[in-house]
Amino acid sequence: MNPNATVALHTGHPMPVMGLGTWQLTKDTEETVQAALGLGYRMIDTSSDYGSQPGIGEAIKRGGTDRSSIYLVAKVEEMDDAYDATRRYLDELQTDYADLMLIHRPPPTSAGEQLWSGLMRAKQDGLARDIGVSNYTTGQIEALIDAGGEMPAVNQIEWSPFGHSQAMLDYCRKRGIVLQAYSPLTRARRLTDDALAGIASRYGKTAPQILIRWNLQRGTVPLPKANQKHHLEENIDVFDFAISDEDMASLDALNERYSALGSLPYE
Ligand SMILES: NC(=O)c1ccc[n+]([C@@H]2O[C@H](COP(=O)([O-])OP(=O)(O)OC[C@H]3O[C@@H](n4cnc5c(N)ncnc54)[C@H](OP(=O)(O)O)[C@@H]3O)[C@@H](O)[C@H]2O)c1
Numbered sequence: 001m002n003p004n005a006t007v008a009l010h011t012g013h014p015m016p017v018m019g020l021g022t023w024q025l026t027k028d029t030e031e032t033v034q035a036a037l038g039l040g041y042r043m044i045d046t047s048s049d050y051g052s053q054p055g056i057g058e059a060i061k062r063g064g065t066d067r068s069s070i071y072l073v074a075k076v077e078e079m080d081d082a083y084d085a086t087r088r089y090l091d092e093l094q095t096d097y098a099d100l101m102l103i104h105r106p107p108p109t110s111a112g113e114q115l116w117s118g119l120m121r122a123k124q125d126g127l128a129r130d131i132g133v134s135n136y137t138t139g140q141i142e143a144l145i146d147a148g149g150e151m152p153a154v155n156q157i158e159w160s161p162f163g164h165s166q167a168m169l170d171y172c173r174k175r176g177i178v179l180q181a182y183s184p185l186t187r188a189r190r191l192t193d194d195a196l197a198g199i200a201s202r203y204g205k206t207a208p209q210i211l212i213r214w215n216l217q218r219g220t221v222p223l224p225k226a227n228q229k230h231h232l233e234e235n236i237d238v239f240d241f242a243i244s245d246e247d248m249a250s251l252d253a254l255n256e257r258y259s260a261l262g263s264l265p266y267e
Contacts, residue, residue, distance in 0.1 A: 001017065001216060001239055002239050003016075003017075003018075003040040003041070003042065003236055003239060004016075004040070004042065005017045005239075007178055007219060007221060009130055009153040009154070009178055010151060010153060010175075010176035010177070011129075011130055011153055013099075013129055013130055013153075015043065015071060015099070015100070015130075015154075015178065015221065016042040016043040016071050016221075017216055017221060018041075018043065018212065018215070018216065018221060018222050018223070018224070018236070018238075019041065019042075019043030019044060019045050019071065019073065019180075019221065019222075019223045020032075020033070020036045020041045020043065020044050020045065020223065020224070020225065020226070020232075021045050021182065021223040021224060021225030022044060022045060022046050022050055022052035022056065022225060023047070023050045023052075023225055024050070024225070024227075025050070025052050025055070025225070025227055026051055026052070027055075028055075028227055029051075029052040029054075029055025029056060029059070030055040030056075030058045030059045030062075031059075032226075032227055032232070033052075033055060033056050033059035033060075033063075034059045034062065034063045035229055035232055036232050037059065037060075037063050037064075037065045037070065038063070039232055039233060039236055040236055041232070041236060042069060042070060042071055043070075043071040043072075043073065043099075043221075043223075044056055044070065044071070044072055044073065045073040045156075045180075045182075045223045046072070046073065046074050046075075046093070047074065047075040047077075047104055048074075048075070048077060048085070048089055048092070049077065049104075053074070053089060053092035053093050054092050054093075056072070056093055057092060057093045057094035057095065058094070060093075060094065060095070061094055067095060071099040071100070072093060072095065072098050072099050072100070073098070073099065073100045073101075073102065073156075073180075073223075074086075074089050074090075074093065074098045074100075074101055074102070075101070075102045075103070075104035075134060076089075076101065076102070076103055076104065076115060076118070076119065077104050078103075078104070078105060078106070078107040078108075078112070078115070080115070080118075081118060082103070082114075082115040082116075082117075082118025082119045082121075082122065083118040083119075083121050083122050083127075084118075085118075086098070086101055086118075086119070086122040086127050086128060087122075087127065090127060096126075096127075097126060097127055097128060097129060098127065098128045098129070099128075099129045099130065100128065100129065100130045100131070100132055100153065100154060101119055101122060101123075101127070101128035101130075101131050101132075102131070102132045102133055102134045102154065102156055103115045103116065103119065103132075103133045103134060103136075104134050104135070105134060105135040105265070106133070106135065106136055106137075106140050110143075111136075111140040111141075111143035111144050111147070112133075112140075112144070113143070113144060113147045113149065116131075116133075116144050116147075116149045117149065119131040120149065120150060130153040130154070131150075131152065131153060132152040132153045132154030132155065132156065132177075133152045133154070133155050133156070134154075134155065134156035134157065134180075134182075135156070135157060135265035135266065136152075136155050136157075136266065137266050137267070138167070138168065138171045138266075141155065141171075141175070141177070151175060151176065151177065152177055153177065153178065154177060154178045154179070154180050154221075155168075155172060155177050155178075155179055155180070155266075156179075156180035156181075156182055156223075157179065157180070157181070157182065157264070157265055157266045158181075158182055158183045158259055158260070158261060158264055158265060159179065159180075159181035159182065159183075159184060159215070159220060159222075160181070160183065160184055160185070160186050160190070160211060160258070161196070161211065161214055161251040161252065161254040161255065162186055162190050162193070162254050162255065162256060162258035163186075163255065163256070163257050163258040163259050163260075163264050164252075164255055165257075165264070165266065165267065168266055169218070169220070173219075178219075178220075178221060179219075179220045179221065180220070180221045180222075180223060181215050181220050181221060181222045181223065182223055183260045183261060184211055184212060184215055184222035184223060184224050185208050185211055185212075185224050185225075185235075186211070186258065186260045187260035187261075189260050190258065190260075191207040191208060192207070193207070193254070195250065195254060196210060196211070196251075196254065199243070199247050199250065199251065202247075203241055203243070204241075205238075205241060206234055208224065208231070208234060208235055209234060209235070209237065209238050210243065210251070211224075212224055212235055212238045213238045213241070213242075213243055214243060214248065214251050216238065217242065217243055217248060218248075
């Protein structure tokens, strides 16, 4: 595996095995995204409420990386008209398609069937290559499918050794849905955990590198956010080692349903 490696979505399209999160990059977005692309990051995750779309658009326009080799993930919000919002967000990103457009979170009183049909139309019209969901339970995904919707390509949820769910992973595998891991570094809150630090030191790696590698070996797709250049470099330097089966099991066993954001969104 290397930074250009991909996972296959059920539609047959490839998606990079890891990406860059951009929540709270704010004014540094353009510079940080340019640096990330230079280091070999190929997937960028954004949302209108991160404020990072214009900076990402500028970084892609000014950087030396072809749009076709960059994988852009964007999201529609619960109050949006999904089709119109997709067009608007693409304008901000200065591009004419998203590689993946997600429903950011299910609306409070439905599974978002209306948003989903807007995204299906956006896909048909070429505004999005693939479509998916975020913060969805298995039941909410089933409700979308039962309503005649197509199978989401991705569910993007909070995911780390400290907070994950075998049942969700089994469900996604059974349905052919790729699980994207947000807040994969626990928003830096659990990086000094003793067990994690112990495993990291045995591999001569850092705690964030172990958290990212744990995802890569499970086939889940981490989206670590980093503003600082040395963090960007460290987080993509994860392709020269492998965690043993035994240590993978020890990392799995750290699960305490921990959520850096308050509660796991899919339980
Ligand atoms: N769909 C959703 O509802 C949803 C929700 C939350 C997040 N997300 C997405 O997932 C992305 C990642 O999640 P996140 O931003 O919540 O948190 P995260 O990636 O778990 O953690 C980011 C924090 O870790 C620090 N960090 C990064 N690399 C590090 C390293 N090597 N050593 C030490 N600290 C390091 C960063 O510091 P610096 O920035 O200072 O480098 C930042 O403070 C978001 O940016 C967003 O794109 C999606």
